[in-house]
Amino acid sequence: MKNKPPIINCHTHVFTADSVPPYLAKTIVPLKLWFFLHLGFFVKITRWWFRSSFSPYKWPYQSWYRKLRHILYQLRTAMIRYFIWQLVKTIFGVIIVASIFHITYKGTIQPWLIKECISTAWADGIHTFLTNHGILIVVDNWWIKGLLLIILLLFFPSGRNLLLFLLKKFSGLLQMLPGKSTMGIISRYVNILRFAQYKHQKDIFSKLINQYPPGTQMIVLPMDMKFMDAGEPKKPFEQQMSELYELKKRRSQQIHPFLFVDPRRESAGNKAFFNYTIEGSKVVLDNDCFIKEYMEDKAFAGFKIYPALGYYPFDEALLPLWKYAADNGIPIMTHCIRGVIYYRGPKKKEWDEHPVFEQNMNSQDDKSKKYKPLHLEQIEANDVQEIFTHPLNYACLLKPSLLVKLVAKAKDDRIRQLFGYDPETNTLKTGLEHLKICFGHFGGEEEWEKYFEKDRDNYTSQIIRKPFQGIEFQSYQGKARKGKLEQIWHSVDWYSIICSLMLQHENVYADISYILHGDAKILPLLHFSLENEVLKKRILYGSDFYVVRNHKSDKNMMADMRARLTELEFDQIARINPVSYLQRSIPGHADINDSTLNI
Secondary structure: OOOOOOOEEEEEOOOOHHHOOOOOOOOOOOOOHHHHOOHHHHHHHHHHHHHOOOOHHHHHHOHHHHHHHHHHHHHHHHHHHOHHHHHHHHHHHHHHHHHHHHHHHHHHHHHHHHHOOOOOHHHHHHHHHHHHOOOOOOOOOHHHHHHHHHHHHHHOHHHHHHHHHHHHHHOHHHHHOOOHHHHHHHHHHHHHHHOOOOOOHHHHHHHHHOOOOOOOEEEEOOOOOOOOOOOOOOOOHHHHHHHHHHHHHHOOOOEEEEEEOOOOOOEEOOEEOOOEEEEOOEEEEOOOEHHHHHHHHOOOOEEEEOHHHOOOOOOHHHHHHHHHHHHOOOOEEEEOOOOOOOOOOOOOHHHOEEEEEEEEOOOOOOHHHOEEEEEOOOOOHHHHHHHHHOHHHHHHHHOHHHHHHHHHOOOOHHHHHHHOEEOOOOEEOOOOOOOOEEEEHHHOHHHHHHHHHOOOOOOOOHHHHOOOOOOOOOEEOOEEOOOHHHHHHHHOOHHHHHHHHHHHOOOEEEEOOOHHHHHHHHHHHHHHHHOOOOHHHOEEOOOOEOHHHHOOOHHHHHHHHHHHOOHHHHHHHHHHHHHHHHOOOOOOOOOOOOOOOOO
């Protein structure tokens, strides 16, 4: 392909640590210990590490440090070159390892063996021998014990590995910790701190763009985490967006920034967040509206939502905005994976039942009670996020028969006017079938694995049996089936749901951001998806920088992917499809076309 379009990474983040709430560990770390894991404290330590004149990070550039390293080098080489020093190190190492074994045996191994009713005679014999022959450093001072442990960990790899083996084998505490959620939040802290030294988004963006070939462009997605009940971010949302606009002006040939939308936000700075009027069946943004400023005046490229923060993607406050987006071809990026960023507060009563979907109660006596709202049994915050993230929620926007339920019960009469609701026929004059939306992360790697595992599932098999339609969400053999959505909600993998929505709606996309790090697992199914003539035009390349950095760098993922995809496959998802996703028109502005996309 001559004169190829540029590579476009459709899913990146460059927001700074100051835009993240302080209590990310809330609900994950037990006993309210999360209060002591204040992210701001770790950010300050990290920035001191990199910037203070006394920072250990700057020690390597000091003359005293270089002299010390030279002395240590001479000591290490002496251990290798001279037999007497090798002997001294070996003897000292045996004593250190034996002493740590003594501490570990008394505190961990012996109690575990006794608990499991296992004889300790053999271990007691070894311990007695070491004690009687003076091979142990036996002290009650914990400072000396700590020093011995540090020496072991730093200088004696074999002893370190033995200690870790013993602790893992005999310590019940270490077998329980850390869990999956704990590891997830630890990796998120590490990712944030890795870039915490940068106070401005432009600095983080430079670390991203420098990993890609010249001409590459980035969709940059901000975050508004004010309402997730994890504390107040240090940097106000409007400041984050203002900085992103400044970055857009400096890097106009490389960046497509999106505007983050949360239905609970009423204002940003001194402006109302979302005010509008209706003209016919169109939404017109008010002049003093924050969204108008960024989408029309500052020409941002799209909207970003993150339902896991505690709202449905079909929230009533979002419906007029989605009508505006659909009518103007504005792309939406939504989070669709189970992650570690989600609403941290307790589950609200109104979240006990789904606002649209129903479940079959198998009532034979009273048909009026046969169906009731779908009961949502998730309780813990980590599980509640699934209620909002589930991809089937988007059928409530894309399918007129479901959207009408939301419009009919809307509290704001303007919404019924906007969609042309007819109460007599219970129908809409206009809908959102043409809404342009991308499922970020394509449901998640675990859901891709579920697709392969569900070899006996009738719904999942429809992706293969009906390659141009996928799952029929509300009917069976042409007849309406009311309880079908309940079955799909509970049993169908998210990959199959998303693919079906992509097959049925020409403006629905999905990107492979974050899950791309597990290329060995996802690439077979990615190859399969790209063989479908419809799906291959709807899949987008994205990395999820910098969130994915705990797995791989962007340049690593890019190299892995290009080595495993054909050139045509790569060009399709990274060059061709992103252009169609980004193309849209805004009132009073020229269409975003090939020229404005620098193609």
